[in-house]
Amino acid sequence: MKGWLIHHRAALAAAFRRLWATPLNTLLSLIVIGIALTLPAFGYVALDNLRDLGRNASSVQQISLFMSLDASKKDVGEIESRLRQAANSKWRFVPKEDALKRMQTNEGMAEIVASLPRNPLPDAFIVEPANTEPEALEILRKEIAGWPKVAHVQLDSAWVKRFDAFLRLGKLALWMLAGLFGAGLVAVTFNTIRLQVMAQSAEIEVARMIGATDGFIRRPFYYFGALQGALGGLLAAALVLLALRLLAGPVGELAALYGGNFSLRPPGIVETAGLTALGALLGWLGAQLSVSLSLRKLD
Amino acid sequence: MIEASNLTKRYPGGFEAVKDASFSIGAGQMVLITGHSGAGKTTLVKLISTIERPTSGSLVVNGQNLAALGRSAIPHVRRHFGLVFQDQKLLFDRNALENVLLPLQIAGLPRREAIRRAQAALDKVGLLPREKANPIALSGGEQQRLAIARAVVNRPTILIADEPTGNLDSESGLAILDIFADFHRVGVTVVVATHDESWIERYHPNVMRLDHGRVVA
Numbered sequence: 328m329k330g331w332l333i334h335h336r337a338a339l340a341a342a343f344r345r346l347w348a349t350p351l352n353t354l355l356s357l358i359v360i361g362i363a364l365t366l367p368a369f370g371y372v373a374l375d376n377l378r379d380l381g382r383n384a385s386s387v388q389q390i391s392l393f394m395s396l397d398a399s400k401k402d403v404g405e406i407e408s409r410l411r412q413a414a415n416s417k418w419r420f421v422p423k424e425d426a427l428k429r430m431q432t433n434e435g436m437a438e439i440v441a442s443l444p445r446n447p448l449p450d451a452f453i454v455e456p457a458n459t460e461p462e463a464l465e466i467l468r469k470e471i472a473g474w475p476k477v478a479h480v481q482l483d484s485a486w487v488k489r490f491d492a493f494l495r496l497g498k499l500a501l502w503m504l505a506g507l508f509g510a511g512l513v514a515v516t517f518n519t520i521r522l523q524v525m526a527q528s529a530e531i532e533v534a535r536m537i538g539a540t541d542g543f544i545r546r547p548f549y550y551f552g553a554l555q556g557a558l559g560g561l562l563a564a565a566l567v568l569l570a571l572r573l574l575a576g577p578v579g580e581l582a583a584l585y586g587g588n589f590s591l592r593p594p595g596i597v598e599t600a601g602l603t604a605l606g607a608l609l610g611w612l613g614a615q616l617s618v619s620l621s622l623r624k625l626d
Numbered sequence: 627m628i629e630a631s632n633l634t635k636r637y638p639g640g641f642e643a644v645k646d647a648s649f650s651i652g653a654g655q656m657v658l659i660t661g662h663s664g665a666g667k668t669t670l671v672k673l674i675s676t677i678e679r680p681t682s683g684s685l686v687v688n689g690q691n692l693a694a695l696g697r698s699a700i701p702h703v704r705r706h707f708g709l710v711f712q713d714q715k716l717l718f719d720r721n722a723l724e725n726v727l728l729p730l731q732i733a734g735l736p737r738r739e740a741i742r743r744a745q746a747a748l749d750k751v752g753l754l755p756r757e758k759a760n761p762i763a764l765s766g767g768e769q770q771r772l773a774i775a776r777a778v779v780n781r782p783t784i785l786i787a788d789e790p791t792g793n794l795d796s797e798s799g800l801a802i803l804d805i806f807a808d809f810h811r812v813g814v815t816v817v818v819a820t821h822d823e824s825w826i827e828r829y830h831p832n833v834m835r836l837d838h839g840r841v842v843a
Contacts, residue, residue, distance in 0.1 A: 329736075333735070
C-alpha cells in the first residue's frame with residue numbers, strides 16, 4: 328500500500344514537472360482544450376438559462392379553468408378542494424363579478440358591459456402547476472377538464488411545446504457539439520503524449536529492463552493527460568464566466584425592454600467541478616489511447 | 627540458482643543464437659561466459675535476464691522457470707537481477723544520482739531511503755563525489771561504474787553483465803573487473819559475458835565457453 332502511494336505520488340509529481348518543463352507548449356495545449364470545452368459548456372449554460380426563462384414566464388405555465396355559467400358556490404368549493412388535492416400547484420380563484428369589473432375597465436367596454444342583461448362571464452381559476460413539463464401540463468389539463476361543472480380548460484400548450492422542442496433541439500445540438508469538441512480534446516492529449524512517449528523512449532526501455540511494470544511506465548502519462556484536461560476544464564469554466572459577465576448587461580437591458588427582470592445564471596461550483604472532471608476524464612482517455620498505441624510500437 | 631536444460635533461442639528467420647544449452651550456475655559463483663563474436667553470449671545473457679524468451683527448453687532462475695513466466699511477472703523477476711550493458715544505457719537527461727535512483731523508484735522505496743541507498747551505491751563504485759554530474763560529463767570508465775551502481779543499488783541476487791569492459795581501455799577495464807570481484811566476494815552471483823579472457827587469469831572464475839550457440843566447455 329505504501330509503495331503504491333509512493334508510485335502514485337511520484338507519478339503525479341512527474342506529471343506536474345512535465346507541465347512546467349515546457350510552459351509554452353502547456354499553455355497552447357491548455358488554450359486549445361479550454362476553447363474546445365468552452366463552446367459546449369457555454370451552450371449548456373445558455374440552454375439552462377433559457378429553461379429558467381421559460382419557467383419564469385408565467386403565461387407559459389398557467390392553466391385557465393372556466394366554470395359553467397350555472398355553477399354554484401358549492402361547485403366552486405368542490406373545484407377548490409380538488410385543486411388542493413390534485414397537484415402541487417398554486418392557484419387563485421377569479422369570481423365572475425371580478426372578471427366583469429376588470430372587463431369594464433378596458434377601454435370602450437364599459438358601455439357594452441352596462442348594456443348586458445346579466446353577467447356573461449363564468450367563475451374561473453388560474454392554476455400555476457409546479458411541474459411545467461408539457462406532458463405533465465397536458466395530463467393536468469385533461470384531468471381538470473373532466474371535473475364537474477368545468478366548461479373549458481385553456482392551456483397555451485402550443486407555445487409550451489414549441490419552446491420545449493426548441494430546448495430539446497438545442498440540447499441535441501449541444502451533445503453533438505460536445506462530442507465533437509470532446510474528441511478534439513482527446514486528440515490533443517493523444518498527440519501531446521505520443522510526442523512525450525517518443526521523447527522518453529530511451530528511459531522507457533531502460534526502466535523496463537530494470538523491472539518497471541507497465542503501470543509504472545504508464546502512470547505519469549495518465550496523470551499528465553488528466554491534469555492537462557482538468558486545467559483545460561478550469562480554463563473553460565473561467566471563459567464561460569467571463570462571457571456571461573460580458574453578456575449580463577445587454578441581456579438585462581433586453582429583458583427590461585420586454586418588461587421582465589431576467590439575469591444570466593453563471594455556472595456554480597458543481598458545474599465547474601463537473602467541467603473540470605470531464606476535462607480530466609477526456610484527458611485521461613486520450614493518454615490511455617496514446618500510451619497504449621505508442622508503447623506497443625516500442626515493444 | 628540458474629539451471630538451463632536444452633535451452634534454445636531461435637530468431638525469426640530461423641537463426642539459432644543458442645542451441646540446446648544445458649548448464650548450472652550455483653549461488654555465489656562467478657561465471658564467465660566466453661566465446662568468439664557471434665557465439666551467442668549476448669543472447670544467453672538476455673535469456674537469463676528475461677529480456678529475451680527461450681524458444682524451447684527450460685531456464686530456471688531462483689526456482690522460477692523463466693520460459694513459463696507470464697508477461698506481467700517478468701518485471702518483478704527482473705528486479706532480482708542487476709544488469710550492466712556494454713553501452714551502459716544511462717539516461718542523459720538526469721544526473722548520476724538520479725540514474726541510480728531509478729531502480730529504487732521502480733521498487734517503490736521512500737525517497738529519503740532511496741537517496742541514502744543510491745549514495746551508498748555510488749560510494750561503492752567511487753562516484754559519490756560526482757553524484758550531481760550528468761553522465762555525459764563522465765569518462766567511459768566512470769559511466770560503466772555508474773551503470774554498475776545502478777545495477778547493484780537494489781541489492782540483486784544475481785549481477786549480469788554483457789561485455790562490461792568492451793568500450794574501455796585496459797586500466798578502466800581492470801577497475802571494473804575489480805568491482806565485479808568485490809560483489810562476488812560478498813556473495814552475489816556474478817555472470818559476465820565477455821570475449822576478454824584476461825579475467826580468467828586474474829580471478830579464476832568458472833568459465834562457460836560458447837561456440838556457434840552451443841556450450842562447449
